[in-house]
Amino acid sequence: MAKMTKLHELNTQELRFVDAYMEHGDHVKAHKEAGYKPVRGNASKKLKELRHHIQSEVYIKIGTHVPWAVKEMVELARNSASDTVRLNALKDILSRAGYDQAIQIETNDVSEKDLDSKEMNQEIKDLIKLAGPQLKIVG
Numbered sequence: 001m002a003k004m005t006k007l008h009e010l011n012t013q014e015l016r017f018v019d020a021y022m023e024h025g026d027h028v029k030a031h032k033e034a035g036y037k038p039v040r041g042n043a044s045k046k047l048k049e050l051r052h053h054i055q056s057e058v059y060i061k062i063g064t065h066v067p068w069a070v071k072e073m074v075e076l077a078r079n080s081a082s083d084t085v086r087l088n089a090l091k092d093i094l095s096r097a098g099y100d101q102a103i104q105i106e107t108n109d110v111s112e113k114d115l116d117s118k119e120m121n122q123e124i125k126d127l128i129k130l131a132g133p134q135l136k137i138v139g
Contacts, residue, residue: 010053018050022057 010018013034020030031043047054077089094100112120 010050014046014050014053017046018053018057021047021050021054022061 013036017030017034017036020033021027024030027047028043031046032038036042036046073089073093077086077093080086080089091100115123
């Protein structure tokens with residue numbers, strides 16, 4: 001099993017391996033560039049050993065681009081010449097904000113005949129409140 005250490009606990013050679021691998025994605029080349037001896041299979045072992053550190057680096061690298069990606073998505077939604085692109089950008093923005101998820105509403109077997117108009121109005125108000133901004137009324 002690979003040793004689980006924090007990224008700052010890696011030695012210089014391991015840090016060079018992670019940096020090189022992040023740059024080009026070739027574990028054999030990263031192994032060589034980090035200064036390890038070219039022994040068959042060692043590059044794959046090193047990749048497996050450091051996979052958690054590499055995953056952390058990937059997560060950080062992607063995370064730094066999130067504000068840019070959001071800005072670009074909003075820009076497409078506002079300014080694209082294509083209606084389809086604008087619509088898809090808007091759908092994606094709303095989806096990521098949670099506005100496209102179906103709402104589950106529990107019902108019981110009370111018939112509308114069993115409710116007076118005041119109870120019926122209250123039931124409708126409660127359902128609308130529960131559904132919130134995602135409410136879609138379908139004919």
